[in-house]
Amino acid sequence: MDNDGTHGAWGTRGAQPPAGGPARPGNSVPHPAGPPPAAPPSYPPTVPPPARPPSVPASPARYQAPDAPAPTADWFNAPRPEAGPGVWRYGYVPRPAEREERPSLVGPAATLILWLLLWLLLNQRAVPYVYKPIEIITGPEWWSFGGLREGAPALVVNSTTLYYEVLVLVLGFWAARIGGWAHVVRYFAGPRLDRARLGLSAAVALLVLWLAWTPKVPLLLVLMGSADGWLRSGDQLKATVAAYSCYALTIAIVVWPIARFARWGDALREFRARRGPARPPGAQAPSTAPERPGTAPAQEAGPLRAHWPKLRAAGRTDAAEALTAAVYTGRMNDVDCVRLSHAWNAARTSHDRLSSFTETVLRKGPDAFLHPSGLRDVPLRTATHDPLTGQVRIGDCADDPRNPYPRRGSGMALEPSSLGTSLLAVGPPGSGKTDRVIRPVVEALALRALTGQAAVLAVGGAGGALGPDDAYDVVVRIGDPASLYDFDLYGGTTDPDEAAAALAEGLAGDIPTLDTRRATTALGQLLGPFHAVRGRFPSVPELRELLEGSATALGALREALETGGHQTMLRELEARARQSGSAADPGAVLADRIAALDRPAFAGFFATGEDARPFSLRSLGRHPLRVRVDLPERVHAEASRILARLVLAQFNAVTAARTDRSLFVCLVLDDATHTVTAETVRGIRRLRSVNAGAVLALRTLDDVPEGLHTALLGAFGCTMAFPGLTTWDGKRFAEAWGKEWVEVREVAQHGVFADQPLTRAMHALRKMATGKAVTTDAVTVRQVERERWSASGLAYELPPGHAVLSLTTVAGEHMPPLLVRLSG
Incomplete structure (x- = not known):
């Protein structure tokens, strides 16, 4: 049956029940029973809330103007700036630079007093030979005993006054430089430094210009006196040119140094860049306002994603208009937006596929290119997800001195680019591995599968720790007679x-x-x-x-x-x-x-005949499936360990053998005890090159043979240590995470011995008053190489609800081990 691209878009067919038996699927791609939901299912209100509950029938669409967008449009248009590995990019705003320590005011105050003292001495002419340069310039006939004579010309008087004021100004600059006045101003101005510098400099420039037009600062008078010949020549043109030249030169002498010091040119260029060219329709002005709790992040500059600019640029305006209306009327959720974006990127490779994409979107709207299951969301989200980037937020970087300052308080997320290097989580039971890391990762991969970009295989014990059955396309319950699927011991080969x-x-x-x-x-x-x-x-x-x-x-x-x-x-x-x-x-x-495996509890399982109903892992490499395998860990521990090793071995073989590597395939193993072998470690190391990854959880590294500890930590690009580790496990992590250069400040106290009787008496009096001998401090600052996290720190200093996480992306970017406060 032709489904018009609504679902089954990856070329699959429905499962057929075996003859004479219940309706149980075979080797074909599974399709959950029941029709697709009428509306997008709900998800946490953080990113973003649903347009309506899934059980409510779809109401007639009513297009809303972009000035009153739906929550999905706000989420779709939110900025996601490029950031380092592990940074939660949705609405991310870099942390302001670390503020310096409060400077001491003793030095500036001392230099200010020194400047005022020198000013007083100059005013009283108590400093000899200071006025000798101006005396030589103006001529010695107007000077007597270090001062001007009575009846000296106005030009000489004004020049002397201006020389005196310039000399005081130069001394003020010298005092400000040695006293660190600029550092004090920068500290108290804080982030408003540029604005404060621009305002103060403009005010100073206006004040000095006003003073220069008066006898108090006779700059203009000196320039006018120098051009007195032109001003009194009787030629109106010469007088006008001379006067306006003096005015212009006065303004330049006053304004140019102030403008250069206050960086008026940079401020003007920034103002022009901020105004920029006229924005096209549908574009949003940039905003630098930080994200606040309870508010949506500011929309980024440029065309809005909710207007589907890529489709418009390719000439598919009709399809773009249909999807824009669907977003703003609340008929699409976040998964729909990402799924259709991915379908468009895939369709751009062929003209025929472009035409098919447009026709399907116009006919089906947000229901186009659904997942083969017909679902548009997972039943329940226990973590905060951003399907557009594929990230899941697992917590925040703790405000701890061991974390770099720019990362403190920022959101911590896992994404396919990090999971592609595989993740190893080690911690005792109850430390939060499953609830706070494993299940959120499985949810994120399941959402990714609904958009057609990933396939996930989750393996764990029976009990629903990895999510409800409705969140998966295939659930294999080994040892449960009610299981619809069996497990293929031979991997479908x-x-x-x-x-x-x-x-x-x-x-x-x-x-x-x-x-x-x-x-x-x-x-x-x-x-x-x-x-x-x-x-x-x-x-x-x-x-x-x-x-x-x-x-x-x-x-x-x-x-x-x-x-x-x-x-x-x-x-x-x-x-x-x-x-x-x-x-x-x-x-x-x-x-x-x-x-x-040949036990009565497994009777009817692992069959290979015509009536077999096995699920083969080879389907993961061809279809965006969500698969969960429940192992009978409580009753059949040995069989569960054998099956876990078999699943890991088959996963390595299947991912390495597939030719189409467009899907990201990930194995999530909730308990990898006695599962890791030398061959599987080599297989995990090769996963990043075939667009695949593995997430393994261990109670302790002792669950892996001791000879594989180094190879295991080297094979995983992402490692995570939870509270409750032993010092032996902590030592392995400390060695794997390496060392860094740190600055160490050592203070040594040395006794002070006096030779003079008066000094010895003062030291005795000080010792009697304080009870301590008189000492002097010797401070040594040096660079030393130390472990990023010590074994004892990992074993005893991790607070509950936290973990230390180190990330590496497929592209080779690294994030040092950071202390993370886990969500949940």
Whole structure:
């Protein structure tokens, strides 16, 4: 049936029930039962609130003007500036620069007093030879005994007064420089420094210009006296030119130094840039106002995202108008906006796809290109998400001295670019790994899958810790007869060697004395002949019989191979028979391990026949699925560990083998105890190159073989330590996070010994008054290399509800380990 691009847009088909059995899907892509919701489901009010509850039928659309936007439009148009790894970008505003320590006023006050004293001495002519330069310039005939004579010309008097005032001004600048007056002004002006400097400089310029036009500051009079010949020449033109030249020169002498010092040119350029060219219709003026709690972030400059400018630029105005109306009338939620944006980016690669995109959007509106499930949101969000960037906010950087100042108080988020390098979270039970990190990450990936950009596989114990069933397309409950899906032990492959490699890793990867290559060979010698005869791989009971060397099972298989003429596979089976029972035979160990899966509780599971209903991990590489696997950890702990290792091994194999890597595929393992092996560590290291990632949670690093501790921490680009770590685990993290250069200030006290009797008496009196010997401080400041976080600090100084997180992106950007206050 043609669904007009509404859902099933990735070329999938519906599942068919097995003959004679209940409606249980097979290997095709699963589709949850029931029609898609009539309206976008709800989500937390932080980013942004829903337009209406999902149960309310859609009301007739009524377009609203952009000056009264819907919450989705506010969220869509909000700024998301580029920032470092882990920064929550929605409405992010960088923290103001750290304010310096309050400066001491003793130095400025002392230099001010010194300047006033020198001014007084100059006024009283108590400083000899100070007026000698002006005496030489004006001529010695007008001077006697260091002062002007009676009847000196006005030009000489004015020049002397101006010289005296300039000398006082130069001394004032000298006092301000050595007293650090500028530093005091910068501190108290704070962020208003530029505005204060501009206002004060303009006021000073006007005041000095007014004084220069009066005899108090005879600058203009001196210039006029110098041009007296032109002014009294009787030629009106010369007099006018001379007068206006004096006026202009006075203004330049006063204004130019002040403007240069106050940076009027920079202020003028900033004012012109702030005004800028005329903004096109639909553009929003930039705003530098910081985000406040309870208010939406200011919209960023340029065309609004809610107006779909990319579609308009490509000439798809009709589709852009339809989507704009849908956003502003509340008929689209955040997932719809991101899903259609992603569909447009994919359609731009072909002209035919562009036409199909436009036609589908015009016909279906916000219902176009739905997820194959028909859903438009997850049932419940327990964290704050931003689907446009793929981020999930897990907390805030603590206001702690160990965190860099610019990051303190900023939001901390995880995103696909960080998860692509894989995340390892280590902490004891109850420290918040699952509720505050694992589940929010799963929710974010599920939202990403609904937009067609990711696939997620969540593996954990039964009990709903990873979200409700409605949040997933596939839920595999191993050991539960009511489960609609089974698990494929062989990963959906038809290659016996590939199936044997993954199965050997799951069964015996944690046994240090058993080489997994020999286990792979032993399994391949059985899986290959069996698949050649039966066209399928053996079920768990059949594989157990073959590994135990059952004469009946091996004889029947040998007879079928001889009848079918499979000579090559017959030689493989004979080789297995010869090795069976030897001291180096891995078959007995593999049979013991497979026996953990051959239990009555698993009867009907892991089937491989025609009536099998397995879910294959290979579907993750082709479709944006949301899959959850529930392991029977409480009752069948050994079987759960085997299956967890098998899932991890199959995930590494599937992601490495896929050719279309446009989907980001992520495995989330809630409890990776006894799951990590040397081969899986190598596989995790390769995930970042195939657009995939893994999130593993451990109670302690001791749940991994000691020889793999260094390799494990090196394979994960993102590591997270929770409160309650042991000092041994803390030491491993401290070594992995490395060291940094810090400035250390050491103060040593040395005793003071006096030689003079009076000084000794003063020291004795001071010791009697204070009770301490007289000492002097010797301060040493040096650069030393220290660990970013020490083992004891990780073990004993982490407060509850916090964690230390270090991030690395696929592009190679690094975030040092930061103390994070977790949400929830």
